[in-house]
Amino acid sequence: MLAPNSDYLALQNLYSDYATCLDDGHLEEWPEFFLDECEYRIQPRENYERSLPLSIMWLESKGMLKDRVYGVRNTLYHDPYYQRHVVSAPRVTRIAGGEIRSEANYLVLRIKRDELPEILNVGRYIDTVRETPDGLKFKARLCIFDSELIQNSIIYPI
Amino acid sequence: MLNHDDSSAIPQWTHDGSSRIPFWVYTNPTVYERELERVFYSKHWNYVGLEAEIPNHGDFKRTKLGERSIILARDADGAVNAVENICAHRGAQFCRERFGNNKEFLCPYHQWTYDLKGNLLGVPFRRGLKKGGEVRGGMPADFSIADHPLTKLKVAVRNGVIFASFDHDVEPLEDYVGPEILPYFDRTFDGRRLKVIGYSRQRISSNWKLMQENIKDPYHVGLLHTWFVMFGLIRGDQKSHLVMDAHGRHGVMASTREAVDGGEATKGLNSFKQDMKLNDTRIIDIKPEPWWNGPTVVMLTLFPNLIVQQQSNSMSTRQIMPRGTGAFDFVWTHFGFENDDQDMALRRLRQANMFGPAGYVSADDGEVLEFCQDSYEQDTNHIAIAEQGGKDWGPSNHVITENVLRGMYAYWRKVMEI
Numbered sequence: 001m002l003a004p005n006s007d008y009l010a011l012q013n014l015y016s017d018y019a020t021c022l023d024d025g026h027l028e029e030w031p032e033f034f035l036d037e038c039e040y041r042i043q044p045r046e047n048y049e050r051s052l053p054l055s056i057m058w059l060e061s062k063g064m065l066k067d068r069v070y071g072v073r074n075t076l077y078h079d080p081y082y083q084r085h086v087v088s089a090p091r092v093t094r095i096a097g098g099e100i101r102s103e104a105n106y107l108v109l110r111i112k113r114d115e116l117p118e119i120l121n122v123g124r125y126i127d128t129v130r131e132t133p134d135g136l137k138f139k140a141r142l143c144i145f146d147s148e149l150i151q152n153s154i155i156y157p158i
Numbered sequence: 159m160l161n162h163d164d165s166s167a168i169p170q171w172t173h174d175g176s177s178r179i180p181f182w183v184y185t186n187p188t189v190y191e192r193e194l195e196r197v198f199y200s201k202h203w204n205y206v207g208l209e210a211e212i213p214n215h216g217d218f219k220r221t222k223l224g225e226r227s228i229i230l231a232r233d234a235d236g237a238v239n240a241v242e243n244i245c246a247h248r249g250a251q252f253c254r255e256r257f258g259n260n261k262e263f264l265c266p267y268h269q270w271t272y273d274l275k276g277n278l279l280g281v282p283f284r285r286g287l288k289k290g291g292e293v294r295g296g297m298p299a300d301f302s303i304a305d306h307p308l309t310k311l312k313v314a315v316r317n318g319v320i321f322a323s324f325d326h327d328v329e330p331l332e333d334y335v336g337p338e339i340l341p342y343f344d345r346t347f348d349g350r351r352l353k354v355i356g357y358s359r360q361r362i363s364s365n366w367k368l369m370q371e372n373i374k375d376p377y378h379v380g381l382l383h384t385w386f387v388m389f390g391l392i393r394g395d396q397k398s399h400l401v402m403d404a405h406g407r408h409g410v411m412a413s414t415r416e417a418v419d420g421g422e423a424t425k426g427l428n429s430f431k432q433d434m435k436l437n438d439t440r441i442i443d444i445k446p447e448p449w450w451n452g453p454t455v456v457m458l459t460l461f462p463n464l465i466v467q468q469q470s471n472s473m474s475t476r477q478i479m480p481r482g483t484g485a486f487d488f489v490w491t492h493f494g495f496e497n498d499d500q501d502m503a504l505r506r507l508r509q510a511n512m513f514g515p516a517g518y519v520s521a522d523d524g525e526v527l528e529f530c531q532d533s534y535e536q537d538t539n540h541i542a543i544a545e546q547g548g549k550d551w552g553p554s555n556h557v558i559t560e561n562v563l564r565g566m567y568a569y570w571r572k573v574m575e576i
């Protein structure tokens with residue numbers, strides 16, 4: 001029987017709600033999945049594995065996440081597209097010190113107007129999650145992607 | 159020379175000079191084949207990497223010059239060699255990893271081996287297989303090991319930056335860059351040891367020249383890049399100058415940031431919002447470095463395949479590798495200096511948010527290049543205009559101009575005989 005208040009279900013819901021938020025285009029709600037002090041990065045696997053710190057997006061606070069949303073909405077000219085996340089069930093790697101370490105595979109499709117769907121990005125989330133009065137929040141979400149050659153651009157967070 | 163370079167397949171360039179550019183320049187396959195031969199594979203130097211990527215004996219890096227796969231390798235004597243990634247035997251592209259360390263090259267197909275200079279060392283069963291007094295197989299008696307090296311490229315290294323050419327008669331690199339541009343190259347690359355901090359890789363569906371044009375075009379910077387304007391990093395009215403080499407093929411845009419406010423350059427811009435402030439300003443928290451000697455941004459274009467970026471504290475080389483008329487691969491190598499302190503290393507990383515495939519002021523460049531190529535392929539007889547600031551080309555003390563782009567096409571027309 002699935003316990004409706006189980007910790008694992010809460011974690012699974014965090015992952016699902018996050019993906020739904022982005023797929024629905026509710027960018028303004030995206031920073032609310034994070035703590036005020038947080039880290040978000042989208043980094044090619046080659047850099048991650050060679051300990052080269054460069055990411056294609058590296059945000060170090062909820063303020064920077066909000067700035068990204070503003071930048072995307074108001075400054076960054078781009079071809080409009082939908083995105084669709086397919087995310088695996090999270091794999092919990094560690095629970096300690098009030099933090100959950102978990103990972104999940106993701107596949108993000110990009111669908112431009114009048115174009116067939118294409119793979120935008122494929123990789124692995126490496127997450128640190130904390131319990132707060134408002135539910136589980138990301139302290140860190142690293143998107144480490146295998147698809148190192150990017151088809152032109154990545155505008156929205158993944 | 160490719161024998162299918164048929165001049166009759168290239169339309170007539172109908173206007174004088176280089177301020178009106180026909181769309182077929184970006185789509186015509188014969189034009190493109192000629193570019194590969196004349197621009198990428200002869201008479202020009204191409205950027206292929208940084209010495210910091212292959213510091214030790216046996217370190218190698220696989221990359222591309224034009225469409226051709228090549229390998230850079232650090233030899234025992236410290237020299238950098240470049241060879242084509244084609245086995246002399248059956249032509250297998252034997253090197254598959256991007257980076258690694260080997261004391262020799264080995265083709266897995268028939269285990270032909272080469273030294274790091276590309277000389278053929280060994281051919282299995284060259285003298286055949288001896289069995290019971292009988293010799294089975296073996297290469298013909300006149301087969302000479304010495305005659306079958308890998309294709310070797312000419313290499314030039316300047317202050318840690320590696321260039322290569324398939325043309326062994328290419329002019330010296332310093333002459334190629336030219337006395338106008340060389341000081342700007344040496345400004346960033348003055349011999350300090352570089353530290354690679356990571357890579358970004360893009361495939362952009364546009365003709366390769368559009369990327370050179372984009373960086374040679376300061377007219378768009380204060381217009382397309384709303385983010386830059388909004389946060390005061392670059393604007394149309396700031397102190398700037400443009401420099402070109404005597405041929406018009408290379409260019410420099412140097413500009414100095416001034417205090418942030420509204421003013422003339424933002425009037426009438428749909429994009430300007432005076433009241434906007436970042437929640438977290440660390441991305442634009444810039445610390446001037448003594449070696450800048452003034453300019454807060456220097457964008458350098460070396461024809462045909464390199465862009466060197468110093469924008470505030472963020473630096474990268476951007477390498478162009480064409481893939482047919484309608485696409486190119488674009489590799490960003492971000493770097494700092496080996497003696498950067500922790501604070502500067504962090505600034506370089508943070509400011510990298512402006513650049514690359516998701517960058518606030520770069521992702522949009524890739525997007526508009528595709529918008530252009532879409533049109534070019536629909537009507538190749540159409541003509542693009544590049545007449546901001548006039549029809550000629552030469553140095554300039556402002557950025558409201560497309561003259562550097564015109565310089566490139568003046569040179570391109572000469573080399574291409576178009």
Ligand SMILES: [Fe+2]
Nearest residue numbers: 372379519523
């Ligand atoms: Fe641009």
